[in-house]
Amino acid sequence: MPPLIQRLSSKLLPALPTLAAISGALLMFMLFLAVQGKPALDACRLIFIGAFGSGFAWQNTLQRAAPLMLTALCVALPARAGLVIIGGEGALALGGLAAAVTPLMLPAGFPAMPALILMAIAGMLAGGAWIALAGGLRQYRGVNETIGSLLLSYIGIAIFKHLVEGPLRDPASLNKPSTFPLPADYMIGSLPGLDVHWGLFWGVLACVAAQVLVRQGVFGFAMSVVGGNVRAARLVGLPVERIVLSACMLGGAAAGLAGMMEVAAVHGSANSALLAGYGYSGILVAFAARQNPLAIIVCAMVIGGIESSGSLLQRRLDLPDATTLVLQGLLFVNLLAWESLTGRIGAWRLRLEATVKPGAMHG
Amino acid sequence: MADLHSTFDYGALAVALLAGAIRVGTPFLFVSLGECITEKGGRVNLGLEGVLVCGAMTGYAVSLLSGSPWIGVLGAGVSGLLLGALHGLVCSLKRVNDIAFGIALMLFGTGIAFYLGKPYIQPQAPMLPAIALGKWSADPQIRNALQVNGLFLVGVVLAGLLHWGMRSTRWGLVLRLVGDHAETARALGYRLVPIRVTATAVGGFLAAMGGAYLSLYYPGSWNEGLSSGQGLMAVALVIFARWQPLRCLLAALIFGAAGALGPALQALGVTSGYYLFNAAPYALTLAIMVVTCRPERTLGGAPGELNLTR
Numbered sequence: 145m146p147p148l149i150q151r152l153s154s155k156l157l158p159a160l161p162t163l164a165a166i167s168g169a170l171l172m173f174m175l176f177l178a179v180q181g182k183p184a185l186d187a188c189r190l191i192f193i194g195a196f197g198s199g200f201a202w203q204n205t206l207q208r209a210a211p212l213m214l215t216a217l218c219v220a221l222p223a224r225a226g227l228v229i230i231g232g233e234g235a236l237a238l239g240g241l242a243a244a245v246t247p248l249m250l251p252a253g254f255p256a257m258p259a260l261i262l263m264a265i266a267g268m269l270a271g272g273a274w275i276a277l278a279g280g281l282r283q284y285r286g287v288n289e290t291i292g293s294l295l296l297s298y299i300g301i302a303i304f305k306h307l308v309e310g311p312l313r314d315p316a317s318l319n320k321p322s323t324f325p326l327p328a329d330y331m332i333g334s335l336p337g338l339d340v341h342w343g344l345f346w347g348v349l350a351c352v353a354a355q356v357l358v359r360q361g362v363f364g365f366a367m368s369v370v371g372g373n374v375r376a377a378r379l380v381g382l383p384v385e386r387i388v389l390s391a392c393m394l395g396g397a398a399a400g401l402a403g404m405m406e407v408a409a410v411h412g413s414a415n416s417a418l419l420a421g422y423g424y425s426g427i428l429v430a431f432a433a434r435q436n437p438l439a440i441i442v443c444a445m446v447i448g449g450i451e452s453s454g455s456l457l458q459r460r461l462d463l464p465d466a467t468t469l470v471l472q473g474l475l476f477v478n479l480l481a482w483e484s485l486t487g488r489i490g491a492w493r494l495r496l497e498a499t500v501k502p503g504a505m506h507g
Numbered sequence: 508m509a510d511l512h513s514t515f516d517y518g519a520l521a522v523a524l525l526a527g528a529i530r531v532g533t534p535f536l537f538v539s540l541g542e543c544i545t546e547k548g549g550r551v552n553l554g555l556e557g558v559l560v561c562g563a564m565t566g567y568a569v570s571l572l573s574g575s576p577w578i579g580v581l582g583a584g585v586s587g588l589l590l591g592a593l594h595g596l597v598c599s600l601k602r603v604n605d606i607a608f609g610i611a612l613m614l615f616g617t618g619i620a621f622y623l624g625k626p627y628i629q630p631q632a633p634m635l636p637a638i639a640l641g642k643w644s645a646d647p648q649i650r651n652a653l654q655v656n657g658l659f660l661v662g663v664v665l666a667g668l669l670h671w672g673m674r675s676t677r678w679g680l681v682l683r684l685v686g687d688h689a690e691t692a693r694a695l696g697y698r699l700v701p702i703r704v705t706a707t708a709v710g711g712f713l714a715a716m717g718g719a720y721l722s723l724y725y726p727g728s729w730n731e732g733l734s735s736g737q738g739l740m741a742v743a744l745v746i747f748a749r750w751q752p753l754r755c756l757l758a759a760l761i762f763g764a765a766g767a768l769g770p771a772l773q774a775l776g777v778t779s780g781y782y783l784f785n786a787a788p789y790a791l792t793l794a795i796m797v798v799t800c801r802p803e804r805t806l807g808g809a810p811g812e813l814n815l816t817r
Binding site: 294302472477486 | 607608610612615622736739740746779781782785786800802815
């Protein structure tokens with residue numbers, strides 16, 4: 145092998161498990177459809193077309209990817225500090241609710257820009273507090289954070305439904321209980337030149353900011369120390385509790401912001417349409433991205449694309465809407481199973497690099 | 508609402524909660540027994556939620572196709588066995604985290620169940636029969652409350668058998684050894700992987716039976732909103748039960764009563780706060796975990812190899 149290819153393959157090796165997982169998932173998905181006599185190749189083609197095949201498809205995909213980026217951060221940021229948080233849906237619901245009721249407390253005619261900022265802050269505080277609660281229960285009471293966060297999420301959704309259909313309900317919303325609608329000038333518009341709302345911009349920005357936080361700053365380093373080895377973190381005197389709580393707070397704030405964006409850009413009020421499962425899909429996005437904030441941007445687009453192709457599959461091939469759910473499940477299972485390659489990849493990489501070095505000296 | 512206390516029928520509420528403890532608690536019992544076996548082997552399977560939903564769908568479909576609800580329960584169990592074995596096998600690979608894979612299995616199991624279950628939402632499958640234990644009473648409410656399903660009795664017997672089996676049989680002791688101290692088990696010549704895979708698969712079988720109860724008895728139909736997180740709460744319930752099967756029975760009854768609170772109050776005319784009362788089991792689970800868990804020490808009775816209670 146020429147040294148260039150060797151060096152290149154040594155760089156590409158870490159991507160191998162992800163590639164294997166994607167191909168494995170696609171193969172199993174096709175097998176799953178083929179066994180039932182369904183057109184497997186057509187289905188894959190339609191998923192691609194439904195996700196990225198046209199301007200309209202892209203717009204749909206990006207519209208879904210925006211909240212997914214933020215809910216994936218709700219998993220990825222605590223994961224840096226060693227916590228598996230899966231309660232993003234509740235944080236999103238409460239964040240959206242907090243944002244939707246903020247305008248009610250503002251005087252009439254309050255300018256739109258500061259109102260939106262206040263709404264975003266309210267949403268982030270609500271979401272952040274909810275996930276920080278899960279982190280706090282873990283740190284101070286030893287409650288497993290995975291179960292705790294999901295239970296808190298269920299409770300948050302119950303509170304959301306109770307308030308939306310009870311005390312905070314707009315009496316004019318008859319068929320679909322909602323909070324009072326936002327004033328028209330408080331609604332977030334589309335990005336210039338695109339038919340996608342500003343939530344996408346904030347989602348990407350949040351991921352980039354998270355990347356900077358995780359990779360560049362002292363806090364990010366402290367987070368990975370806590371996530372890697374709590375005992376070591378305590379030995380060097382890191383404030384473990386505060387770091388874990390901050391990571392959870394930031395993650396929850398991201399999910400809360402997703403809720404605020406959905407309210408202010410899509411729904412116009414808080415109602416049950418907000419509970420579209422973005423919090424749960426965000427878990428898959430974060431795991432697919434290996435908790436790397438920049439990779440989340442790409443993975444959110446892929447998962448958002450798969451989800452938005454569901455209706456096309458339903459229309460063209462008469463497949464149930466759960467088809468994309470099966471593909472996502474297979475993807476998740478494969479991603480984790482192929483993870484076991486990473487241990488061997490380290491060894492392969494060392495061997496490759498060992499063969500590259502003498503070659504490079506001769507050259 | 509103001510004169511709630513003067514007119515409220517507390518007796519009826521108590522009977523409804525008792526009925527609910529058995530009726531709503533049965534799926535909790537099966538899932539928690541399944542999780543208990545799995546965790547005794549040293550693994551956590553958070554995916555039992557997905558297994559439960561898949562079992563509910565399979566049980567309903569098999570019952571419809573075969574005409575016998577009991578064959579349906581068996582079919583559900585087999586589907587759970589397969590999903591459990593998948594969890595057990597994949598988690599035996601290096602670097603695969605059992606909690607993360609459980610989350611994946613949750614998504615996978617529900618996805619498969621929703622996909623394959625689409626044709627079974629409409630037709631009516633044969634249901635599991637109820638056994639009337641309340642014939643002695645003249646009160647129709649009590650009679651109704653003591654309509655007990657055969658699966659509940661199976662679950663009670665199973666809890667007792669497991670309790671005895673974990674203490675006094677060879678396989679029970681081996682399973683506990685594998686879960687408590689893998690090194691010792693290996694030194695004694697036991698192979699960890701097959702034992703853990705078996706434990707997870709059997710756990711999946713039981714959890715799926717709990718799912719079949721949901722679709723074939725109470726609420727007694729198959730739809731996509733059938734499970735409300737019972738599979739996940741069972742994991743917390745096992746912690747509360749300190750990994751003892753008989754305590755799982757007690758815990759399942761308590762959770763069943765909590766789960767019946769919302770519907771019971773609604774039946775008695777309390778309509779406000781419906782969603783909040785329905786969230787009672789989640790709040791109860793959380794409260795129990797807050798009370799029983801401690802950060803700086805592992806719980807009494809916790810299997811040593813478990814990475815749930817670090």
